Amino acid sequence: MQVVQEHGPSRQKTSRRETRTTQIYEAAARVFCEHGFGQSSMSDVAAAVDMTKAGIYHHIAxxxxxxxxxxxxxxxxxxxxxxxxxxxxxxxxxxxxxxxxxxxxxxxxxxxxxxxxxxxxxxxxxxxxxxxxxxxxxxxxxxxxxxxxxxxxxxxxxxxxxxxxxxxxxxxxxxxxxxxxxxxxxxxxxxxxxxxxxxxxxxxxxxxxxxxxxxxxxxxx
Missing domain, CATH: 1.10.357.10 (Tetracycline Repressor, domain 2)
Structure with missing residues:
Protein backbone atom coordinates (compact mmCIF):
# COMPACT_ATOMS: atom_id res chain seq x y z
CA MET A 1 0.00 0.00 0.00
CA GLN A 2 1.40 3.36 -1.00
CA VAL A 3 1.65 5.94 1.75
CA VAL A 4 0.75 9.41 0.58
CA GLN A 5 2.74 12.11 2.32
CA GLU A 6 0.76 15.17 3.32
CA HIS A 7 2.38 18.51 2.48
CA GLY A 8 1.50 22.18 2.28
CA PRO A 9 -1.55 23.90 3.80
CA SER A 10 -3.38 20.66 4.64
CA ARG A 11 -0.42 19.35 6.69
CA GLN A 12 -0.07 22.71 8.44
CA LYS A 13 -3.79 22.81 9.25
CA THR A 14 -3.63 19.33 10.80
CA SER A 15 -0.60 20.33 12.86
CA ARG A 16 -2.33 23.47 14.12
CA ARG A 17 -5.41 21.47 15.08
CA GLU A 18 -3.32 18.94 17.03
CA THR A 19 -1.48 21.77 18.79
CA ARG A 20 -4.76 23.43 19.70
CA THR A 21 -6.19 20.18 21.06
CA THR A 22 -3.09 19.73 23.22
CA GLN A 23 -3.52 23.29 24.53
CA ILE A 24 -7.13 22.48 25.43
CA TYR A 25 -6.06 19.33 27.31
CA GLU A 26 -3.41 21.26 29.24
CA ALA A 27 -5.79 24.12 30.11
CA ALA A 28 -8.54 21.69 31.13
CA ALA A 29 -6.07 19.80 33.34
CA ARG A 30 -5.31 23.04 35.18
CA VAL A 31 -9.01 23.82 35.58
CA PHE A 32 -9.88 20.32 36.80
CA CYS A 33 -6.97 20.38 39.27
CA GLU A 34 -8.02 23.71 40.72
CA HIS A 35 -11.79 23.19 40.87
CA GLY A 36 -12.39 19.47 40.38
CA PHE A 37 -13.97 17.83 37.35
CA GLY A 38 -17.50 17.92 38.76
CA GLN A 39 -17.34 21.62 39.61
CA SER A 40 -15.80 22.69 36.30
CA SER A 41 -17.66 23.54 33.12
CA MET A 42 -16.70 23.63 29.47
CA SER A 43 -17.09 27.41 29.71
CA ASP A 44 -14.35 27.41 32.37
CA VAL A 45 -12.09 25.43 30.05
CA ALA A 46 -12.87 27.73 27.13
CA ALA A 47 -11.97 30.79 29.20
CA ALA A 48 -8.71 29.17 30.34
CA VAL A 49 -7.59 28.56 26.77
CA ASP A 50 -9.04 31.85 25.43
CA MET A 51 -11.58 30.21 23.13
CA THR A 52 -15.33 30.23 22.80
CA LYS A 53 -17.28 27.26 24.10
CA ALA A 54 -18.31 26.50 20.51
CA GLY A 55 -14.63 26.52 19.58
CA ILE A 56 -13.90 23.94 22.26
CA TYR A 57 -16.61 21.65 20.89
CA HIS A 58 -15.00 21.92 17.45
CA HIS A 59 -12.09 19.94 18.93
CA ILE A 60 -13.71 17.96 21.77
CA ALA A 61 -17.12 16.29 21.56
Missing amino acids: SKDELLFGIMSYGMDIFEERVLDRVENISDPLERLRATIRGHLLLVTRDRTKEVTVVLNEAHALHGDYRTRINRRKRRYVRFLNETFRELQRKRLIREIEPRVATFALLGMINWTYHWYTANGRLRDTEVAEAYIDLFLGGLLNPDQATCSENDPHHEDD
Missing part, protein backbone atom coordinates in the same frame (compact mmCIF):
# COMPACT_ATOMS: atom_id res chain seq x y z
CA SER A 62 -17.99 16.31 25.28
CA LYS A 63 -16.69 16.99 28.77
CA ASP A 64 -16.36 13.23 29.36
CA GLU A 65 -14.28 12.88 26.21
CA LEU A 66 -12.12 15.76 27.42
CA LEU A 67 -11.47 14.02 30.76
CA PHE A 68 -10.64 10.78 28.97
CA GLY A 69 -8.29 12.64 26.64
CA ILE A 70 -6.46 14.24 29.56
CA MET A 71 -6.12 10.92 31.35
CA SER A 72 -4.93 9.16 28.19
CA TYR A 73 -2.42 11.97 27.70
CA GLY A 74 -1.25 11.52 31.30
CA MET A 75 -0.93 7.75 30.85
CA ASP A 76 1.03 8.26 27.62
CA ILE A 77 3.49 10.43 29.52
CA PHE A 78 3.72 7.93 32.38
CA GLU A 79 4.35 4.96 30.12
CA GLU A 80 6.91 6.84 28.02
CA ARG A 81 8.86 8.38 30.91
CA VAL A 82 8.58 5.66 33.53
CA LEU A 83 7.30 2.21 32.57
CA ASP A 84 8.91 1.88 29.14
CA ARG A 85 12.27 2.91 30.61
CA VAL A 86 12.34 0.45 33.51
CA GLU A 87 10.45 -2.69 32.52
CA ASN A 88 13.45 -4.24 30.72
CA ILE A 89 15.97 -3.68 33.54
CA SER A 90 17.15 -7.21 34.31
CA ASP A 91 18.13 -6.72 37.97
CA PRO A 92 14.81 -6.63 39.88
CA LEU A 93 16.21 -4.56 42.75
CA GLU A 94 17.64 -1.92 40.43
CA ARG A 95 14.40 -2.08 38.42
CA LEU A 96 12.41 -1.28 41.56
CA ARG A 97 14.75 1.56 42.52
CA ALA A 98 14.52 3.05 39.02
CA THR A 99 10.74 2.71 39.08
CA ILE A 100 10.36 4.52 42.40
CA ARG A 101 12.73 7.24 41.26
CA GLY A 102 11.09 7.72 37.85
CA HIS A 103 7.51 7.64 39.17
CA LEU A 104 8.25 10.11 41.97
CA LEU A 105 10.02 12.55 39.65
CA LEU A 106 7.11 12.38 37.22
CA VAL A 107 4.66 13.25 39.99
CA THR A 108 6.78 16.13 41.30
CA ARG A 109 8.44 17.48 38.18
CA ASP A 110 6.86 16.51 34.86
CA ARG A 111 3.31 17.24 33.71
CA THR A 112 2.04 17.43 37.27
CA LYS A 113 -1.45 18.63 36.33
CA GLU A 114 -2.19 15.74 33.98
CA VAL A 115 -0.82 13.25 36.49
CA THR A 116 -2.94 14.82 39.24
CA VAL A 117 -6.07 14.44 37.10
CA VAL A 118 -5.22 10.76 36.56
CA LEU A 119 -4.90 10.33 40.33
CA ASN A 120 -7.93 12.36 41.40
CA GLU A 121 -10.62 12.04 38.77
CA ALA A 122 -10.66 8.37 37.73
CA HIS A 123 -13.98 7.94 39.56
CA ALA A 124 -15.56 10.46 37.17
CA LEU A 125 -14.92 8.25 34.14
CA HIS A 126 -17.67 5.89 33.05
CA GLY A 127 -18.23 3.03 30.65
CA ASP A 128 -15.66 2.33 27.97
CA TYR A 129 -13.55 5.36 28.93
CA ARG A 130 -13.06 4.00 32.44
CA THR A 131 -12.38 0.48 31.19
CA ARG A 132 -9.67 1.69 28.82
CA ILE A 133 -7.86 3.79 31.44
CA ASN A 134 -8.09 1.02 34.05
CA ARG A 135 -6.61 -1.45 31.57
CA ARG A 136 -3.56 0.76 31.21
CA LYS A 137 -3.25 1.20 34.98
CA ARG A 138 -3.40 -2.57 35.47
CA ARG A 139 -0.36 -2.98 33.23
CA TYR A 140 1.67 -1.03 35.82
CA VAL A 141 0.17 -2.95 38.74
CA ARG A 142 1.06 -6.26 37.07
CA PHE A 143 4.59 -5.01 36.43
CA LEU A 144 5.06 -4.09 40.10
CA ASN A 145 3.50 -7.35 41.33
CA GLU A 146 5.85 -9.39 39.15
CA THR A 147 8.86 -7.35 40.26
CA PHE A 148 8.04 -8.06 43.91
CA ARG A 149 7.50 -11.76 43.14
CA GLU A 150 10.87 -11.94 41.39
CA LEU A 151 12.55 -10.26 44.36
CA GLN A 152 10.97 -12.85 46.65
CA ARG A 153 12.01 -15.77 44.42
CA LYS A 154 15.58 -14.50 44.65
CA ARG A 155 15.19 -14.04 48.42
CA LEU A 156 16.10 -10.37 48.14
CA ILE A 157 13.07 -9.16 50.10
CA ARG A 158 11.00 -10.45 52.99
CA GLU A 159 7.94 -12.62 52.44
CA ILE A 160 5.10 -10.18 51.91
CA GLU A 161 2.02 -10.30 49.71
CA PRO A 162 3.09 -8.61 46.43
CA ARG A 163 -0.28 -6.90 46.06
CA VAL A 164 0.15 -5.26 49.48
CA ALA A 165 3.64 -4.07 48.56
CA THR A 166 2.41 -2.77 45.21
CA PHE A 167 -0.42 -0.66 46.56
CA ALA A 168 1.63 0.54 49.53
CA LEU A 169 4.23 1.82 47.08
CA LEU A 170 1.64 3.43 44.81
CA GLY A 171 -0.05 5.11 47.76
CA MET A 172 3.23 6.50 49.06
CA ILE A 173 4.31 7.95 45.72
CA ASN A 174 0.93 9.16 44.50
CA TRP A 175 0.23 11.06 47.72
CA THR A 176 3.37 13.16 47.27
CA TYR A 177 1.69 15.80 45.13
CA HIS A 178 -0.49 16.73 48.14
CA TRP A 179 2.45 18.02 50.16
CA TYR A 180 5.47 18.50 47.90
CA THR A 181 6.27 21.99 46.57
CA ALA A 182 8.91 22.52 43.92
CA ASN A 183 10.26 25.66 45.60
CA GLY A 184 10.38 24.10 49.07
CA ARG A 185 13.33 22.98 51.18
CA LEU A 186 13.58 19.50 49.64
CA ARG A 187 14.61 18.76 46.09
CA ASP A 188 12.53 16.17 44.29
CA THR A 189 15.63 14.01 43.83
CA GLU A 190 16.14 14.01 47.61
CA VAL A 191 12.55 12.92 48.14
CA ALA A 192 12.98 10.13 45.57
CA GLU A 193 16.08 8.75 47.29
CA ALA A 194 14.40 9.03 50.71
CA TYR A 195 11.43 7.05 49.40
CA ILE A 196 13.75 4.36 48.04
CA ASP A 197 15.47 4.10 51.44
CA LEU A 198 12.20 4.06 53.37
CA PHE A 199 10.43 1.54 51.19
CA LEU A 200 13.31 -0.85 50.62
CA GLY A 201 14.32 -0.56 54.27
CA GLY A 202 11.07 -2.28 55.19
CA LEU A 203 11.34 -4.96 52.50
CA LEU A 204 14.94 -6.03 52.17
CA ASN A 205 16.28 -9.10 53.91
CA PRO A 206 18.86 -8.06 56.55
CA ASP A 207 21.82 -9.37 54.51
CA GLN A 208 20.59 -7.61 51.38
CA ALA A 209 20.03 -4.37 53.28
CA THR A 210 23.72 -4.39 54.26
CA CYS A 211 24.72 -4.90 50.64
CA SER A 212 22.39 -2.10 49.57
CA GLU A 213 24.30 0.41 51.66
CA ASN A 214 27.32 -0.26 49.47
CA ASP A 215 25.38 -0.05 46.21
CA PRO A 216 27.17 2.39 43.85
CA HIS A 217 23.77 3.72 42.80
CA HIS A 218 22.92 4.57 46.41
CA GLU A 219 24.21 8.12 46.58
CA ASP A 220 22.96 11.65 46.73
CA ASP A 221 22.27 13.47 43.46
Whole structure:
Protein backbone atom coordinates (compact mmCIF):
# COMPACT_ATOMS: atom_id res chain seq x y z
CA MET A 1 0.00 0.00 0.00
CA GLN A 2 1.40 3.36 -1.00
CA VAL A 3 1.65 5.94 1.75
CA VAL A 4 0.75 9.41 0.58
CA GLN A 5 2.74 12.11 2.32
CA GLU A 6 0.76 15.17 3.32
CA HIS A 7 2.38 18.51 2.48
CA GLY A 8 1.50 22.18 2.28
CA PRO A 9 -1.55 23.90 3.80
CA SER A 10 -3.38 20.66 4.64
CA ARG A 11 -0.42 19.35 6.69
CA GLN A 12 -0.07 22.71 8.44
CA LYS A 13 -3.79 22.81 9.25
CA THR A 14 -3.63 19.33 10.80
CA SER A 15 -0.60 20.33 12.86
CA ARG A 16 -2.33 23.47 14.12
CA ARG A 17 -5.41 21.47 15.08
CA GLU A 18 -3.32 18.94 17.03
CA THR A 19 -1.48 21.77 18.79
CA ARG A 20 -4.76 23.43 19.70
CA THR A 21 -6.19 20.18 21.06
CA THR A 22 -3.09 19.73 23.22
CA GLN A 23 -3.52 23.29 24.53
CA ILE A 24 -7.13 22.48 25.43
CA TYR A 25 -6.06 19.33 27.31
CA GLU A 26 -3.41 21.26 29.24
CA ALA A 27 -5.79 24.12 30.11
CA ALA A 28 -8.54 21.69 31.13
CA ALA A 29 -6.07 19.80 33.34
CA ARG A 30 -5.31 23.04 35.18
CA VAL A 31 -9.01 23.82 35.58
CA PHE A 32 -9.88 20.32 36.80
CA CYS A 33 -6.97 20.38 39.27
CA GLU A 34 -8.02 23.71 40.72
CA HIS A 35 -11.79 23.19 40.87
CA GLY A 36 -12.39 19.47 40.38
CA PHE A 37 -13.97 17.83 37.35
CA GLY A 38 -17.50 17.92 38.76
CA GLN A 39 -17.34 21.62 39.61
CA SER A 40 -15.80 22.69 36.30
CA SER A 41 -17.66 23.54 33.12
CA MET A 42 -16.70 23.63 29.47
CA SER A 43 -17.09 27.41 29.71
CA ASP A 44 -14.35 27.41 32.37
CA VAL A 45 -12.09 25.43 30.05
CA ALA A 46 -12.87 27.73 27.13
CA ALA A 47 -11.97 30.79 29.20
CA ALA A 48 -8.71 29.17 30.34
CA VAL A 49 -7.59 28.56 26.77
CA ASP A 50 -9.04 31.85 25.43
CA MET A 51 -11.58 30.21 23.13
CA THR A 52 -15.33 30.23 22.80
CA LYS A 53 -17.28 27.26 24.10
CA ALA A 54 -18.31 26.50 20.51
CA GLY A 55 -14.63 26.52 19.58
CA ILE A 56 -13.90 23.94 22.26
CA TYR A 57 -16.61 21.65 20.89
CA HIS A 58 -15.00 21.92 17.45
CA HIS A 59 -12.09 19.94 18.93
CA ILE A 60 -13.71 17.96 21.77
CA ALA A 61 -17.12 16.29 21.56
CA SER A 62 -17.99 16.31 25.28
CA LYS A 63 -16.69 16.99 28.77
CA ASP A 64 -16.36 13.23 29.36
CA GLU A 65 -14.28 12.88 26.21
CA LEU A 66 -12.12 15.76 27.42
CA LEU A 67 -11.47 14.02 30.76
CA PHE A 68 -10.64 10.78 28.97
CA GLY A 69 -8.29 12.64 26.64
CA ILE A 70 -6.46 14.24 29.56
CA MET A 71 -6.12 10.92 31.35
CA SER A 72 -4.93 9.16 28.19
CA TYR A 73 -2.42 11.97 27.70
CA GLY A 74 -1.25 11.52 31.30
CA MET A 75 -0.93 7.75 30.85
CA ASP A 76 1.03 8.26 27.62
CA ILE A 77 3.49 10.43 29.52
CA PHE A 78 3.72 7.93 32.38
CA GLU A 79 4.35 4.96 30.12
CA GLU A 80 6.91 6.84 28.02
CA ARG A 81 8.86 8.38 30.91
CA VAL A 82 8.58 5.66 33.53
CA LEU A 83 7.30 2.21 32.57
CA ASP A 84 8.91 1.88 29.14
CA ARG A 85 12.27 2.91 30.61
CA VAL A 86 12.34 0.45 33.51
CA GLU A 87 10.45 -2.69 32.52
CA ASN A 88 13.45 -4.24 30.72
CA ILE A 89 15.97 -3.68 33.54
CA SER A 90 17.15 -7.21 34.31
CA ASP A 91 18.13 -6.72 37.97
CA PRO A 92 14.81 -6.63 39.88
CA LEU A 93 16.21 -4.56 42.75
CA GLU A 94 17.64 -1.92 40.43
CA ARG A 95 14.40 -2.08 38.42
CA LEU A 96 12.41 -1.28 41.56
CA ARG A 97 14.75 1.56 42.52
CA ALA A 98 14.52 3.05 39.02
CA THR A 99 10.74 2.71 39.08
CA ILE A 100 10.36 4.52 42.40
CA ARG A 101 12.73 7.24 41.26
CA GLY A 102 11.09 7.72 37.85
CA HIS A 103 7.51 7.64 39.17
CA LEU A 104 8.25 10.11 41.97
CA LEU A 105 10.02 12.55 39.65
CA LEU A 106 7.11 12.38 37.22
CA VAL A 107 4.66 13.25 39.99
CA THR A 108 6.78 16.13 41.30
CA ARG A 109 8.44 17.48 38.18
CA ASP A 110 6.86 16.51 34.86
CA ARG A 111 3.31 17.24 33.71
CA THR A 112 2.04 17.43 37.27
CA LYS A 113 -1.45 18.63 36.33
CA GLU A 114 -2.19 15.74 33.98
CA VAL A 115 -0.82 13.25 36.49
CA THR A 116 -2.94 14.82 39.24
CA VAL A 117 -6.07 14.44 37.10
CA VAL A 118 -5.22 10.76 36.56
CA LEU A 119 -4.90 10.33 40.33
CA ASN A 120 -7.93 12.36 41.40
CA GLU A 121 -10.62 12.04 38.77
CA ALA A 122 -10.66 8.37 37.73
CA HIS A 123 -13.98 7.94 39.56
CA ALA A 124 -15.56 10.46 37.17
CA LEU A 125 -14.92 8.25 34.14
CA HIS A 126 -17.67 5.89 33.05
CA GLY A 127 -18.23 3.03 30.65
CA ASP A 128 -15.66 2.33 27.97
CA TYR A 129 -13.55 5.36 28.93
CA ARG A 130 -13.06 4.00 32.44
CA THR A 131 -12.38 0.48 31.19
CA ARG A 132 -9.67 1.69 28.82
CA ILE A 133 -7.86 3.79 31.44
CA ASN A 134 -8.09 1.02 34.05
CA ARG A 135 -6.61 -1.45 31.57
CA ARG A 136 -3.56 0.76 31.21
CA LYS A 137 -3.25 1.20 34.98
CA ARG A 138 -3.40 -2.57 35.47
CA ARG A 139 -0.36 -2.98 33.23
CA TYR A 140 1.67 -1.03 35.82
CA VAL A 141 0.17 -2.95 38.74
CA ARG A 142 1.06 -6.26 37.07
CA PHE A 143 4.59 -5.01 36.43
CA LEU A 144 5.06 -4.09 40.10
CA ASN A 145 3.50 -7.35 41.33
CA GLU A 146 5.85 -9.39 39.15
CA THR A 147 8.86 -7.35 40.26
CA PHE A 148 8.04 -8.06 43.91
CA ARG A 149 7.50 -11.76 43.14
CA GLU A 150 10.87 -11.94 41.39
CA LEU A 151 12.55 -10.26 44.36
CA GLN A 152 10.97 -12.85 46.65
CA ARG A 153 12.01 -15.77 44.42
CA LYS A 154 15.58 -14.50 44.65
CA ARG A 155 15.19 -14.04 48.42
CA LEU A 156 16.10 -10.37 48.14
CA ILE A 157 13.07 -9.16 50.10
CA ARG A 158 11.00 -10.45 52.99
CA GLU A 159 7.94 -12.62 52.44
CA ILE A 160 5.10 -10.18 51.91
CA GLU A 161 2.02 -10.30 49.71
CA PRO A 162 3.09 -8.61 46.43
CA ARG A 163 -0.28 -6.90 46.06
CA VAL A 164 0.15 -5.26 49.48
CA ALA A 165 3.64 -4.07 48.56
CA THR A 166 2.41 -2.77 45.21
CA PHE A 167 -0.42 -0.66 46.56
CA ALA A 168 1.63 0.54 49.53
CA LEU A 169 4.23 1.82 47.08
CA LEU A 170 1.64 3.43 44.81
CA GLY A 171 -0.05 5.11 47.76
CA MET A 172 3.23 6.50 49.06
CA ILE A 173 4.31 7.95 45.72
CA ASN A 174 0.93 9.16 44.50
CA TRP A 175 0.23 11.06 47.72
CA THR A 176 3.37 13.16 47.27
CA TYR A 177 1.69 15.80 45.13
CA HIS A 178 -0.49 16.73 48.14
CA TRP A 179 2.45 18.02 50.16
CA TYR A 180 5.47 18.50 47.90
CA THR A 181 6.27 21.99 46.57
CA ALA A 182 8.91 22.52 43.92
CA ASN A 183 10.26 25.66 45.60
CA GLY A 184 10.38 24.10 49.07
CA ARG A 185 13.33 22.98 51.18
CA LEU A 186 13.58 19.50 49.64
CA ARG A 187 14.61 18.76 46.09
CA ASP A 188 12.53 16.17 44.29
CA THR A 189 15.63 14.01 43.83
CA GLU A 190 16.14 14.01 47.61
CA VAL A 191 12.55 12.92 48.14
CA ALA A 192 12.98 10.13 45.57
CA GLU A 193 16.08 8.75 47.29
CA ALA A 194 14.40 9.03 50.71
CA TYR A 195 11.43 7.05 49.40
CA ILE A 196 13.75 4.36 48.04
CA ASP A 197 15.47 4.10 51.44
CA LEU A 198 12.20 4.06 53.37
CA PHE A 199 10.43 1.54 51.19
CA LEU A 200 13.31 -0.85 50.62
CA GLY A 201 14.32 -0.56 54.27
CA GLY A 202 11.07 -2.28 55.19
CA LEU A 203 11.34 -4.96 52.50
CA LEU A 204 14.94 -6.03 52.17
CA ASN A 205 16.28 -9.10 53.91
CA PRO A 206 18.86 -8.06 56.55
CA ASP A 207 21.82 -9.37 54.51
CA GLN A 208 20.59 -7.61 51.38
CA ALA A 209 20.03 -4.37 53.28
CA THR A 210 23.72 -4.39 54.26
CA CYS A 211 24.72 -4.90 50.64
CA SER A 212 22.39 -2.10 49.57
CA GLU A 213 24.30 0.41 51.66
CA ASN A 214 27.32 -0.26 49.47
CA ASP A 215 25.38 -0.05 46.21
CA PRO A 216 27.17 2.39 43.85
CA HIS A 217 23.77 3.72 42.80
CA HIS A 218 22.92 4.57 46.41
CA GLU A 219 24.21 8.12 46.58
CA ASP A 220 22.96 11.65 46.73
CA ASP A 221 22.27 13.47 43.46
